[in-house]
Amino acid sequence: MTAAGSANGHARLGSFPAAVEREAPREARSYHGQPVIKEPIWHPEIPWYFFAGGLGGASAGLAWLAELRGNEVLARRAWIGALVGTGMSPVLLISDLGRPARFLYMLRMFKVTSPMSVGSWVLAVSGGAASAAGLDALLPPARRRWRRLLRVAAIPARPAAAAAGLPLATYTGALIAQTAVPVWHEARRELPALFAAGAAASAGALASALTPVAHAGPARRLALVGCVAELAIVPLMEHRLGELGEPYHREAAGAYGRLARGLTVAGSLLLAARAERSRAAAAAGGALVLAGAACERWSVFKAGFQSARDPRYTVAPQRRRIAGGRTRGASRRVVAAGAARAAGLAGRGGAS
Amino acid sequence: MGSNMAEQHPVGFQWVVEAKERGATVMHVDPRYTRTSAVADLHVPLRPGSDIAFLGGVINYILSNDRQFTEYVRHYTNARVIIKDEFKDPEELDGFFSGWVPEDGVYNVSTWGYAGTSGELPAGKREQTGDVSGDQAHGAHGMRLEHGEPPEEDWSLEHPNCVFQLLKRHFARYTPEMVEQVCGVPREKLLQVAEILCRNSGRERTSAICYAVGWTQHTHGVQNIRAASIVQLLLGNIGRPGGGILALRGHANIQGSTDIPTLYDILPGYIPMPHPDAGDDLDEFVERNGPDTGAWGDLKSYAVSLLKAWWGDAATPENQFAFPYLPRIDGDHSHYQMMLRMLDGRTRGFVVIGQNPAVGSANAGLQRRALANLEWLVVRDTNEIETAAFWYDSPEIEAGETSPEQIGTEVFFLPAAAHTEKDGTFTNTQRLLQWHFKAVEPPRDCRSDLWFTYHLGRRVRARLAGSTEERDRPLLDLTWDYPTQGPQDEPDAETVMQEVNGRHADGSFVSRYQELRDDGSTTCGSWIHAGIYRDGENQSARKKPGGEQSWIAPEWGWAWPSNRRILYNRASADPEGRPWSERKKYVWWDASERRWASLGDDPDFVPDRPPDYEPPEDAKAMDAISGSSPFILHPDGLGWLYAPTGLVDGPLPTHYEPHESPVPNLLYAQRSVPTRQTFPRPENPYNPSDVQPGADVFPFVLATYRLTEHHTAGGMSRTVPYLAELQPELFCEVSPALAAERGLEHGGWATIVTTRTAIEARVMVTDRVQPLKVADRLVHQVGVPYHWGRKGLVKGDSANDLLPLVLDLNVHISEFKTATCDIVAGRRPRGPALSAFVEEYRRRAGVVPGEPVREDRAGRAEGGAAG
């Protein structure tokens, strides 16, 4: 047995098709190349949902703040973003789930350990508030009773939509981080920030594109801040992921990532350089940034699938944790039996 | 050996696993590394068909190192018996025993007997002359001895013609070096196995050998098992706890269908089927078929009780207890002979129950062509199997050789009930019968086999009612009165069991076979099963948990005979009746009670016969067996290291090459079993072997086998989604070396070719199959499971289409387990191109279908017995 083999003198035999891999390094061992974890089953609605939630959430904040600042022109446009973003979100979710009733099941309980549960409530609150606030802002005044009720409802709804928009734009980072997908879970500290940046960029970009240039200053600034943050966080995240970040450079995730960066850079440059003067440039720049933010979500989404599919991404970091002494792993050999058993028994004392 | 127990008998294998947990060493001698090898302590790969050479090596190791259990061998086996002077061993005749009759292709066995016994063949041994394998083919109850003792013995075991010395000479050349050359087993491995066996045998320890169809499905299948018997008798492993030779049967209840047979040549309880020349005289039948001594000495009681069970009041002393009613067999009516007759248009109708010959029989193409020559065919099965569908879907139709329009066979398919839909018993390898209860009613038109048989008989009898024809008497006089129950008028299976158990004249149940009488006062449908309904209780339905009784578990089910769990268990005590050791104590003589006592089993001996009993001069039956002779079914009460009678191919196992083999016989000039049955006809061509010209066209060894996930020909597993998905496609297993040589790609397709046909399979390249160094060359193996066919949820070519029909004359079982073949990458040709493809192979190999089998190496013509 050569040194490269496993500790007990065995190496994996070939799997289909005929790859006789007798001397696989230990961290690359797998069961016939099969994934250890399952890929998510989420449909394409989900990255769009991430995008829409970010857009809606940040737009609500932008709208409310613009209102406070007295920029009604911008606020009205931003409410459109909030309304569209938060309005689309449940539609996308229901489309993913298959039946409307299934969304209601989300509200059976509130679980802090489940970002999806928390997010569902956030979406419910945010969606309700943004709808009230947005409709109130966009619909012409009328003497109808429902319109008066809407006006009253919108008073608390505006700040509520703005406030709920913050978690709506960011919780999705936690949502995917709370899975066993290595490229997501190991990026749990960066993903919410990345999504926040994307939310800022897209909300700002949409508002910039819709708003007359004279009133769009805050939106442009927001878009640029978002773009800069997004462009900064992606390399930071990849750096922290180390080898695990590999999927971001491969296949669909890599393509979306490169596209996202290109679009974001181009869009932000256009916004920064020309949007102050040209409505067309603002529209084009906004569209580019929006597309960039969407692509970034797709890149993250695809990277998760890719990393779930390849057992190396699951096994290798776990092996490194064990090798580095950060954890003992889930296996106990008899060599360490005494100590391990003591630990096991102590831990077990409390159970059952 | 010859068994892949973990895969084919996983439920029984739990006991092997448990034994291993308790420290037993598990050794697996098998051509492939299987799931059994995976959990064995030692896997010894050997070339298919070389088992006798391997076991011969073990025997030689025992004898040349004096490792036998001498006291056991001296007292309990026929090692001390002196054999006739005229007997000659293959050592002397280069591969033949004395008595070979080349023109008939059979042996005259008169020189094989014990010295001092009659030189004449016992009357009625027609099968020994080759044509008929009737009476004693399934038992060794033919030899006639005065008062149960061999005439000439040498207790010192030194007489040059005593069995012990014959054995030594016979196996002297089976050295580790020779075994390595013949089997491809490294000599160290042989020594390892032999040494472990020896160390684990003797007074304190015992070893068991399990085999299955890996041994039986050879032209020397019976002799494989004989070789194991010699090992076990020499080591003292028979009749003792933890010992024995376990025949793992091919299906659930195959054992039961032999005990109460579906075979053509025996009656229930292994009573021979009478021949026409025995006339109508029952006494003559008994005279011809039963030795005077040993348990078969009471054959007349068994036979009369059987006749009384079947014909009741119509069986009287005046009409020989209806003995003339029994059918007579006039020749070989075994499965393959029947199919060959069918092929020749000499069989008009065929009823197939629980069998799928179109997939499961050797040379399945020949089987299907035979079916096409029938007038009518009845198939009873749970699903429409290939045998029922052959007329519209078969490889022959696909190849354009025939078409539904050309096949005149009228096929009736009758749906059958599954075992969960009917009551009955399963008999497993150690003769244990276990009752199973009906869980649900069979759906729609499905009926049990019992229902079918009973109502068929009832209707036939109704049609014959009032007939005055003498020929109809056997049917009309039958006791055919089983009560029926339920909506479908299902006959009560327990009443059948009651008939099998038997009754006394007063109607009470017989409790053991010793109670049977030859005067017509008892009935018994199968003497070995007497007692299964003891005390009016279905003994086979007992299911007392193992934890609530002794480890012998006598109250779980019921084992024939007399609920005896270990046969010949008298051998677990020494000649004086004391246990060989405390550790292996099982049955012993209790001197104070003057009875045989046991840990809980039924002592296999006359209960109060003391160990020092010596039979008087005129003793018969069991009275003729001495108190220290445990093997009571033999006329001498001894375990036969040497079989003086009962076998047609030799009294000692001898290594012969399989009929199709790429290598020569290194031990003898005679290449293959001289008496094997070959059928040289156009539908059954043979590959050239060894050094014959054209042999190199088929250079590889082909082995067929089964997988856990499927059952035999697939009728019960390829039709079940949960099983079908587990092994969805036919595949072949080849070594990386062979894959490289032939360009086979893992997961791709390969075509496997013999002169019979070619099939295609997915390729599984695996280290579990390896070439073997045999006779200084590398022999590659191709392994193919045989479960697939053209019906069911998962389909594929049938491996048995590749095999030739070549039989062991003793039992007419074909050599499924090894043949030669070629393998090439890619899928097989379709349609007429397939025939052309195979034809090209035949041309290259110089095979002319139908021409006689070529001469063996020694130059002797071997027409084959039935050729």
Add this chain to the structure above:
Amino acid sequence: MSELEVRTYGGEARPRVGFFTDTSLCIGCKACEVACKEWNRVPESPQGFTGNSYDNSIDLGANRWRHVAFVEQRKELGVDGVAAGGLVEAASLESLVTDTGLQTYQDGEGLRWLMASDVCKHCTHAACLEVCPTGALFRTEFGTVVVQEDVCNGCGYCIPACPFGVLDQREGDGRAWKCTLCYDRLKDDKEPACAQACPTDSIQFGELEELRGRADRRLEQLAEAGLEGAQLYLADSSDGVGGAGAFFLLLDDPEVYGLPPDPVDTTRDVGESWAAVGVAAAGLAAALIGSVLLGGRR
């Protein structure tokens, strides 16, 4: 955590049960797969011929709650000759004798074939249950983790959350399915179908405490027999999932069987995630405020 959940059952709580799957006893018969499907009416799931040794069912999923893995391994022997060399391991008679008393289990000559029946682990800290937004996944009174099929809305969150890849969505149904440890049978004091069907007791069912003790003894026994690769997997409360209800004795590293060597209930990091969300939200708020309030009005 599990104990807390079970405690909500009050007097109805039962001792925690589970599986000890001793792969050294597995003969790869797949009776567990079939018995499971029969009892639980799990749909068929034909995958075709995979070439993965004798495994044609690939992995656990919505339509397969027990899965038997087959791993063929070869020891490098360095014996002369080509492929035939592998079989000619020179074993001296002496070493044999010492070997005889030992249990070498699945060590053949140069070859071994590992078989192992995999199943839902019924983790103490079960990520699937934690992330389930509907409460469809719940902890039973036996300490097992079960999906309520009438509550599951098919959100699919549990699927990537499981560190073992146990759960999956059933096509045409949309919901997630997995082993229930035969919850219905447990309620009738019957052992799960797979354990009952297992002929060699490779799958042992029982109270977890008792099973863990049995496993400890078994591991020691195998270690004494010289099986250095033998390891207990998920048998301790100290691992990333707090120990599992279904744990294993493996003869090689977990990844060889398709199991993660250090599985983690990722929801234990939920605090970190929420903190990151908080930071991100604050950052977003700051960006908004900065953009709107700090800059010019227009």
